Amino acid sequence: MTKVRGKPHNPMVNAGAIVICSLIKMGYNKAEKFDYVMQFLTKMTGNEYVGFSNSTFQSEKETGDRNYAIAYYLKEKKCFPNEADMMAALDFYFQLCSIEVTCESGSVIAATLANGGICPITGERLLSAEAVRSTLSLMHSCGMYDFSGQFAFHVGLPAKSGVSGAVLLVVPNVMGVFCWSPPLDKVGNSLRGIQFCQELTSLFNFHNYDNLRHCARKLDPRREHGEVRNQTVVNLLFAAYSGDVSALRRFALSAMDMEQKDYDSRTALHVAAAEGHLDVVKFLVEACRVNPFVKDRWGNIPLQDAIQFNHLEVVKLLQDYQETYSAFLQQDAAAPASAEDVSKENLESMV
Incomplete structure (x- = not known):
């Protein structure tokens, strides 16, 4: 061309x-x-x-x-x-x-596309979800003239450029950006606009194929840390309450903290012991090696919950585990095992 x-x-x-x-x-x-x-x-x-x-x-x-x-x-x-x-x-x-x-009005157009067709200022739905999806697909594939393929590879976001030096960029479900800088490259795109888009996705994990969980080098402004933590605690304790060992195994393999506490300082082991879920307790103590001495807001440890509700098998398991856990802590203080060996052992027991 x-x-x-x-x-x-x-x-x-x-x-x-x-x-x-x-x-x-x-x-x-x-x-x-x-x-x-x-x-x-x-x-x-x-x-x-x-x-x-x-x-x-x-x-x-x-x-x-x-x-x-x-x-x-x-x-x-x-x-x-x-x-x-x-x-x-x-x-x-x-x-x-x-x-x-203007840059201001263009950014609202981009934000409307990022917001699924609903204008973020007026709250009015202007485009259907299907129309937005089709529009963003076209922008992603051919919105940057001859540079569209390279832009999709390096930036990975739908965008539209103009020969005036404008670049309209959409980060779906997050934000819309409109920038203007007249110096153009050989295919008619804003030089500084392209540079801005590349630096944006090098700092934040906005690229379509950035991994949201394991992309540690980039920032994720979409992650609301407090809300995410509260949701993981709810999921963890509900799995323990319902006896769902498979869900607990998935949580453990995804590096979730299996000793998280709710607002009453109760852990998954507290809940499983109170409900008498022997398989869940066994998984938490043998595979995850959680602390059995954590106290809730009333000063109770999981063993006391199991005794209160007369779950004898759980009581026996927790008593044995408390002795093993105490001995392990003493041994660990004297000659700590390598973290790699412990992690490998835990992973094998989970699988």
């Missing part, structure tokens, strides 16, 4: 846009179609600035030879609807190419 008058030569994207312009509000005249799009974009921006540049429109019409050629080729291949006016579609296309936004 070549560069013509400072603009990237991207006939596939232009062809699709021209055909789409013939499909918007079919049966309406050009003024009505343009008013419809302007009103829709104004809603997308949360009533922020959306303008129109007549000089850009006239320039597009005068220098749009390639677009005229594409339109005639599309007409020959019968890509337009039967009742569509090709020249009217082209005029409408040139009008849409001349719409202006």
Whole structure:
């Protein structure tokens, strides 16, 4: 692909846009179609600035030879609807190419796409979830001209650039970004805009294929630490309450702290002992080696809960484990075993 008058030569994207312009509000005249799009974009921006540049429109019409050629080729291949006016579609296309936004209003458009089609300022649903998914898929695959493949590889987020130097970036379910810096690279993208996007995903794990759990080198602003911890405690204690050893095994293998406490300072071992779930208690003490001497807010340890509810097998298991645990602590203080050996032993017992 070549560069013509400072603009990237991207006939596939232009062809699709021209055909789409013939499909918007079919049966309406050009003024009505343009008013419809302007009103829709104004809603997308949360009533922020959306303008129109007549000089850009006239320039597009005068220098749009390639677009005229594409339109005639599309007409020959019968890509337009039967009742569509090709020249009217082209005029409408040139009008849409001349719409202006600011960084503020453009960022709200990006945020609306990131928010599943609901404008974050007004709370109004403007696009269906399916339309947003399709739009972001197109942006991800061809929104950055000839650089789209490399952008998808290095940044991994849906974006759309413009020859004005603008870059609209969407981080789904998180935020929208709009930046503007006129110096362009050889394919018509903002040099600094591309650099910003690359640095953003090098600092935060926003890339589509960054691992949210194990990407330790990057920050994750999506993680709400207090909320996540509360949810893991609930899941852990509920699994112990219901006797779900499989769930507890998954938690342990995912490096969850199996000694977490709820607001009453009760652990999973407290709950399992009180409910009499022998298999759960056995897993917690043999595979996870949890501390059996943790006291809840009433001063009770798991063994006392098992005695209170007369779970004799659990009582015997916990008594034996308390002796082993105490001996292990003494041995560990004298000659500590390597963490690697302990972890390997625990992993084998879990599996």
